[in-house]
Each structure stands twice: as structure tokens, then as C-alpha cells.
Amino acid sequence: MAERILMKGNEAIAEAAIRAGCLHYFGYPITPQTEIAAYMAKKMPKIGGVFLQAESEIASINMVYGAAAAGMRVMTSSSSPGISLKSEGLSYIAGSDVPALVVNVQRGGPGLGGIQPSQSDYFQATKGGGHGDYRMIVLAPASVQEMASLTIKGFDLADKYCVTTMLLADGTIGQMMEPITFEDAEPTVYEKPWALTGTECKRPHNIVNSLYLKPDELEKKNFERFEKYAEIEKNEAMWEEYMMDDAEICVVAFGIASRIAKNAVAEARKEGIKVGLIRPITLWPFPTEVLKAAADKVKSFISVELSMGQMIEDVKLATECKRPVSLCNRTGGMIPTPEEVLSAIHKAEKGEF
């Protein structure tokens, strides 16, 4: 069995990316994700890779766009305000159908906000951020081990569907250390016949582009892209269920919030309350089916979030508002305690929302 080592979440992302065959990293410093860049800066020159600190987040995402178009596994990482700056590039990358991995180690917002953990970029990640009709696959790790495994998975999904995968983490999981193991596995290699490699005068030129001035062509392109998104929705939703078998109350939480919620659920179970947890691992595609099914069994839902309530909208949509959904939240870098979540469970049990 592979050795268990202690690693910071941010470093786990970087190590996993390298193991996934990502030899190109472009970034710009921002707290709380700087360990990723530091790790890459140290490692890349030794393994023949590229680490480049760009002049801005805008430049770095466009370097990613270029490298992705050149057919490489490539990534950038940032935190909330930096992701806003990268959003233009994310839209172009989506519109050009090239694969990339983008990490957002979230901090509190809006504006410059703070540097403490947050989940308030949920809307930005799952509903757009940049302009136009597009989606990104959004993965929400809840442990250092998942920072690594979902990074690898994220590259595979990006390559498989030619989309951006966003790893939506937060400052806590980025900064914390936990034991982690890396399995020895060769990265999966995907054919990229569309890549910019030079024609060698042997094939027609490849064009990577998001401009379609004729509206019927652009519409067609968008419809095609959404067929791809429908495939992703059908095939790629991931979630974890915890004590849901006989649950009457369902807590929904992702990332760091899910770990706090898990403590609260365990506490509540000791008190005999029938409560369980559904943890979305993919935020897009959202695990709609499992929540829809849960809505037929449980009496109510609680959405636990480090935001003013963003995922709660998807919970309501997924459950078609069949059951009440309450919100248990902290924001601005504050984190709810298990006791706060427990008291939300108590309220739900009494039917108070």
C-alpha cells in the first residue's frame, strides 16, 4: 500500500496535478492558495515542466488558454477575487472547447472581502461567472485526499469532454494538513486532433476560436455544446450519502461545511434524531436525482453553507420544492460550529424553519 503522508490541501492539488501529467502551470499570487504556486515553482523546473508567474490573473488564464489550445494538460489556481479576473478567459476557453483545470481556493467576498474560508463563489462557479451560455464541471473536495483525487479526476473529465473543470475548494481545506496517499497510476492520455501543433503542411489548419458572427452558426454551436453538457449531467454527478437510510431530515452540504455538518449529524443521531447528510461532490452537474429521491422520503432539508445561501437554490430546484429547505449559514470567512448545525437540526425536527 502507498505510504500515508501529511500534506497541505494546496500542496496535494499541486502534487496530484503533476501526477496527472500536468506539466504547465500559470498563476498569480493570492491568499489562501499560494502553496500551489510555490510547489509548482519548486517542482516544475526539475521535471521539465513550466511554471510561470504571470503579470496578472487575466494574463495567467490566457496563458492557460494558449497551452490548452496547444493540447497540453494545464492548470491555474487562484482565490475568489482572482477568479473574477479570470472569468473572461474561462468564457473564451468554454467557447473554444479546450480543456483546462482551474482551482478556486475560496475566500470571503464580495470585493476584496477577506482571506478566511468561504463558499460564496458557488453561483460564480456553477452558474457562469463569465459571459455567455456555458458550464464548467465543478468539483468540491472535502478533504486533503479529495483535493488530490478530484484534481486527477478533474483533468480526466476536462480532457474527456473538452471543458474546464473547476476545483472549488476553500481556505480551510487548502491550508489544512491531513494524511494522504497517492496511488501509482499512469495518467490517461486523450487524443487531441484539434490541438495547435503546427500543420507540418500535412493537414488543414486547426483553428481554436469562439467567434461566430453568424447567429445561426453560433446557435448551432451552443446547442451542440449543450448536448455535451447533457451527457455530463447524465454521467458525471457524484455525491456521498451519510446516514440517509432512515433519515427524516436531510442536511445538504459540500466541502468544509459537509465535515462540520457530519459532526452535527453524528451528534443528533446520538440524541435519536433521524437525520442524514447528502454531500454533493460535483456541484455542477448537481446531484439532482439523489436529492429528488430524498424529497420523497424526508420531511425537510437543511442547506449548510459558508455563504448567504447559494446552493440552497439548487436544493430547492432539485427537490422541486416538495419539502421545506432551511438555511444554516455563516459567511465572510466565519464557519458554523457543529453546535450551530445541530441547533438547525433541532429546529427542523420541531418543524420550525
Added chain:
Amino acid sequence: MKTTEMLIAGFGGQGILFSGKFLAYKGLLEELQVSWLPSYGPEMRGGTANCNVILSDTPVGSPIVTSPDVLIAMNLPSLEKYVNTVVAGGQIYVDSSLIDVKVERDDVEVFYIPATQMAKDEGISTLANMIIVGHLLENHPELSFEGVEEVVEKLVPAKKAALKELNMKALSLGKNYNK
């Protein structure tokens, strides 16, 4: 199920995060589930620092320690801030060279260790933290003192080999304090 939640707090520069890392690594070697969570950001630069360490024989849920079983307080503001968060029956380790007040709780076990002074006397003034860690290990059979060399080996970079011995010295001082 046995879980120990630790909170280590003091000034930046006292090796707060390192102490936490040390304890987390020791836990890892004892095949426990562990988590280590530092405070981060500008407050680290010369201000207060703290970190949360959780050791458990089952997977760690929330990595955030709000009610510690163990508090290490390396300065007065930290003691004042966290003294009442410690669970009843918990332990508080106080660097009594820097903190001249007593803990006014009778439901916790308090260890007063003049670690900063001891470190100074031994010419290892940056290692007061490890003196306290050494003492703590003696009180925690789930961690034990045995095998600390391996952790020191792991955490002290090869470039600073001289520090390894000094860390071992500090740990021993802590171990033998009050014996």
C-alpha cells in the same frame, strides 16, 4: 472512539505551527487519523498564531477545534482567549515564563512549565515550544514519547541538521520536567 482535539496558540515566531505539525506527525506514526489546521494570512506576520490539531482513531470530521481537550498557551492573550473553551477534564499547558497568571478553573488539569526560561538557560531559546510538546507527550499514551526521533527527522530539513539534536534536547527537557 477516542478523539483528542488540541489548540496551540501564541505569538508568530514561537513555533506554534511547527509544534502542531509535530504532534500531527506523531499521530500519523501512531496510525491515528489526524488533521492540522493553521491560522493563516497577515495575522501570522508578527502577530498571534494558532493551530488546531485533531487526533482520532476514527476519521476526523470538522478540522476546526472549538472546544479543545488540550490547550497549549504560549502567551497571555492566548490563554485569556481560549482558557474557557477547554472542555471539563481537559488539559492546559502554560508557558509560565511568559504568563504570570494562574488558571482559575478547577475542572481542568494545568501544567505550568517555564519553557521559555528553560530554553534560554540551555541556549535553545527558539525551542520553548518543543519543551512543552515533550512534556505533553509524556501525558498522552496515545502519542507517547517513543519514536520522536523519527518525527524530528521528518520535520527538520536536512539543511538544518544541527537543529535535530537541539529539538531532541528540548523534547527531553520537557519530558523530564518536574520529575
Added chain:
Amino acid sequence: MAIVFEKPKSLTDAPFHYCPGCPHGIIHRLVAEAMDELGIEGKAIGVAPVGCAVMAYDYFSCDMIEAPHGRAPAVATGIKRCRPDNIVFTYQGDGDLASIGMAETVHSAARNENITVIFVNNAIYGMTGGQMAPTSLPGQVTQTSPYGRDVNHCGWPIKVSEMLATLEGPEYITRVAVNNVKNVKNAKKAIKKAFQNQIEGKGFSFVEVVSACPTNWGMTPKQALEWVESDMLPYYPIGVYKDRSEKEDAAK
């Protein structure tokens, strides 16, 4: 029959969409001829800007990518760093390169990225219909400076070549024009050198081409070329602003 003149291989058969009298056609051709002559069409990857040349990806027969507004040097950096054996160039206008993309321009030059940048300066935003550019001349009337560019209100035009030449980083900074046969020939030489530099691994090579925009300047093509001579070139003098290798060779 002997062929005495033909379309460069590095251009596709797609007809240009440019306005009558627009020098973009000339400049495209010069870039394509330089690629043909150096035999790099099969290795070249071009980066199109946002601006009149946005659809350059249809005109050059090498692999092409279309960049967000101003970001072409960053996109080119990403490509070149991954594929150092390919020849990577950007083709950008003044709004793209000197306004919204100035940071990318300056920093790719400072890093001496081994890329070739073709900068077409016609002192106006063409595609959006003739707004003031960062290089519009003092007093120049545009849609957004209808009373003439007032430098007290909106500042002075930026002399990009002069500015970039102050940097330690870049290899080659030059300004050329395409308003007469002699200047076109010299422009071709400069563009070829800018590609040759990249082939030799020398680094960031930048050719500013003073161009014209008859449509948005409100002139006939002939008047526009005359205005380049009478107004543009005195403000933006032709010349080599930096040539590190030549300087080093001279010092030997």
C-alpha cells in the same frame, strides 16, 4: 509558363473582409511571405486579436487561435512555453495591444518571450467604427474625440516602440510603415527578421507597422497614405529602437 507572382502559401484562399484601401491586406501578405521564405508555415501558430484582424485565423493557413481582447501575448506565451519548437506570432491592433492589452505587451517583452509580435498602428479603433485609440494623434478627430483629441482631457498618445525599447528584456523593437513601396519593402525585411530572431531563439521581436484607416479617418486611400506621411510618421518615426544582437555584435 513561368510563375512570376503568386499568393503566398501561408495565406488561405479566403477573401479578406477588409475595407478598400486598408493596409491590413498588405501586412497580412508580408507576414505570409516572410513565413513562406523562412519555410515555417508548418510550424507556425498565429494568435489573432480582437479588432479588425479578429478573423485573421481564416486568412493564415497555419494553425491559429483567436485571443480575448488584448491577451494575445499571454495566449502566445502559453503556446510557446508548451511548444518551444513551434513559431508563435501575434497580430494585433493599437486598441488591442496598446490599450486593453498593454500589461500583456509590456510583460511579455520584459520576459523576452521568444515570440514575434506584429503591431498594426493606425491610430484608431477600426472594427467598432472609429473611436479614439491610445495612439490617436493630438487633435485627431474620432467618434469619441469629436472636437479633436484634447491631450489635457484624455492624455497623450503612447509611443509603444519607444517605450518597449526602454526595457532590458526584448530582443528587437522596430517601427516600419506601409505607405509607399520603399517602406513596404523595409517592413517586409523587419517582419522577416522578427521571425528569424524567433527561429534563432533570440526572443521578443516586435514590429510596429504604421498603417492607415481610410474608412474611419474619412479619407480616400490615397489621402490616407499621404496623412501617414504628413502626420503619423513625424509623431511615430520609422526606425530600429532596439536590436540587442546587433548591438552586441557591434561591440565585439
